[in-house]
Amino acid sequence: MASKESDRVVIAGGGPTGLIAALSLARQDIPVLLLESQDSPKDHRRATTFHPPTLEYLDELGMVDAVLNDGRITPVWQFRDRHEGVVAEFDLSALKDETKFPYRVQCEQMELNRALHATLADFPNVDVRFSHEVLGAEQDADGVTVRADTPDGEQTFAGRYVFGADGARSSIRRSLGVRLGGFTYDEKVVQYGTTFDVSEAMPDIAGVAYISDPDEWCVILHLPEYWRVTFSSREGEPDDVAVSDDVAEARMKAFFGKGGATVELHRNIWTIHQRVAEDFRKGRIIIGGDAAHINSPMGGMGMNSGVHDAVNFADKMGQIWRGEGEEDLLDRYTRQRRHMALEDVRQQTIRNTKFIAEKDPAERRKSQDEMRAVAANADKSFKFMMGSSMIAGLRAANVLE
Numbered sequence: 001m002a003s004k005e006s007d008r009v010v011i012a013g014g015g016p017t018g019l020i021a022a023l024s025l026a027r028q029d030i031p032v033l034l035l036e037s038q039d040s041p042k043d044h045r046r047a048t049t050f051h052p053p054t055l056e057y058l059d060e061l062g063m064v065d066a067v068l069n070d071g072r073i074t075p076v077w078q079f080r081d082r083h084e085g086v087v088a089e090f091d092l093s094a095l096k097d098e099t100k101f102p103y104r105v106q107c108e109q110m111e112l113n114r115a116l117h118a119t120l121a122d123f124p125n126v127d128v129r130f131s132h133e134v135l136g137a138e139q140d141a142d143g144v145t146v147r148a149d150t151p152d153g154e155q156t157f158a159g160r161y162v163f164g165a166d167g168a169r170s171s172i173r174r175s176l177g178v179r180l181g182g183f184t185y186d187e188k189v190v191q192y193g194t195t196f197d198v199s200e201a202m203p204d205i206a207g208v209a210y211i212s213d214p215d216e217w218c219v220i221l222h223l224p225e226y227w228r229v230t231f232s233s234r235e236g237e238p239d240d241v242a243v244s245d246d247v248a249e250a251r252m253k254a255f256f257g258k259g260g261a262t263v264e265l266h267r268n269i270w271t272i273h274q275r276v277a278e279d280f281r282k283g284r285i286i287i288g289g290d291a292a293h294i295n296s297p298m299g300g301m302g303m304n305s306g307v308h309d310a311v312n313f314a315d316k317m318g319q320i321w322r323g324e325g326e327e328d329l330l331d332r333y334t335r336q337r338r339h340m341a342l343e344d345v346r347q348q349t350i351r352n353t354k355f356i357a358e359k360d361p362a363e364r365r366k367s368q369d370e371m372r373a374v375a376a377n378a379d380k381s382f383k384f385m386m387g388s389s390m391i392a393g394l395r396a397a398n399v400l401e
């Protein structure tokens with residue numbers, strides 16, 4: 001039998017996935033040990049888009065105000081052509097009968113992380129350890145043993161289950177021995193922040209816009225304090241040059257006819273993948289979030305999926321913990337969440353990436369015409385928004401047996 005100290009779920013990684021899993025478990029009186037490799041709650045400037053189902057889950061967990069108060073509510077988003085302007089516009093208020101939150105919110109994921117850490121500090125059944133880098137996990141019939149590099153040297157931590165939410169390079173995924181199948185895009189994405197008002201250069205721009213162009217595509221996101229602009233990397237340009245002052249300024253000026261205000265703290269370059277793990281669970285070891293699937297950020301779905309994984313996992317773990325369900329519920333977690341990653345998020349983010357970056361003129365025209373036709377038809381537009389807001393895909397995945 002498991003000893004008292006090991007009567008807990010160990011979570012590797014304190015990003016959005018691990019923190020939401022911790023909160024969801026703690027609220028069901030399940031003890032949690034969360035091991036995070038960094039020395040404090042911090043994150044890169046990555047996810048900003050929160051979709052309606054994620055806002056609903058955060059609402060249930062008492063966390064939605066952290067995102068609504070620090071974020072920008074964005075009901076309308078666009079597909080655009082760099083030279084011809086708006087191709088298709090989607091107003092999510094049409095989803096008002098389907099969700100309490102008929103909009104996207106643009107908010108830095110690190111704001112959510114900070115709020116979650118502050119909330120978890122009030123739970124006596126949650127033990128968060130920073131500067132604990134998980135090295136791997138082993139299991140037997142009774143529980144798991146998680147190895148971690150800590151300020152006191154290598155240590156082991158026992159638990160009944162381990163949830164690997166330790167990001168794209170997950171040590172827990174390696175312990176599972178599963179492959180992260182898929183592909184990596186040749187081009188990277190380069191992000192700049194700017195404090196100049198993009199709407200002065202593009203008066204009809206929405207708070208989220210995907211702008212297609214064969215030579216210089218762009219994604220624009222309006223955050224409360226700045227605009228985030230994403231371009232493709234350029235062939236042969238080293239990463240440090242791509243994010244340098246001169247190059248950032250020159251690209252912004254060429255695109256908007258205006259520069260001089262790029263934000264020093266926000267310049268990044270990222271490699272982009274479409275990869276899903278072969279399995280999300282073996283026995284008592286389970287993975288979720290970027291540890292289990294990574295996708296192009298076009299559509300803003302990675303963090304949202306991680307939150308959905310965490311809620312789904314914690315719900316099933318709660319049933320198992322209370323003796324209301326068997327361990328095979330965790331296989332259902334895998335079926336539901338892997339289906340969403342492979343059949344929904346992957347398809348949508350590939351479509352969005354192709355829409356903005358397509359170079360072939362005939363293909364570009366075809367995908368723009370398709371989008372125009374969707375936006376012009378109320379039924380098609382509604383269906384499209386149900387999908388791109390992750391509502392339809394999540395509903396379909398959640399009823400899979």
Ligand SMILES: Cc1cc2nc3c(=O)[nH]c(=O)nc-3n(C[C@H](O)[C@H](O)[C@H](O)COP(=O)(O)OP(=O)(O)OC[C@H]3O[C@@H](n4cnc5c(N)ncnc54)[C@H](O)[C@@H]3O)c2cc1C
Pocket residue numbers: 012013014015016017018035036037038045046047048049050109132133134135165166167168169170171189191270288289290291297299300301302303304305306
């Ligand atoms: C440019 C860009 C833009 C994006 N925009 C969006 C968006 O708008 N919307 C969206 O939904 N998604 C977006 N994403 C994706 C999103 O950022 C990720 O999907 C999300 O961060 C995944 O959360 P996670 O908690 O699973 O992993 P992470 O956020 O990577 O968190 C993992 C945590 O584990 C810790 N860790 C790592 N290794 C170990 C270890 N061995 N031991 C202990 N701890 C460890 C890390 O320090 C980190 O705190 C974007 C990604 C990029 C790159």
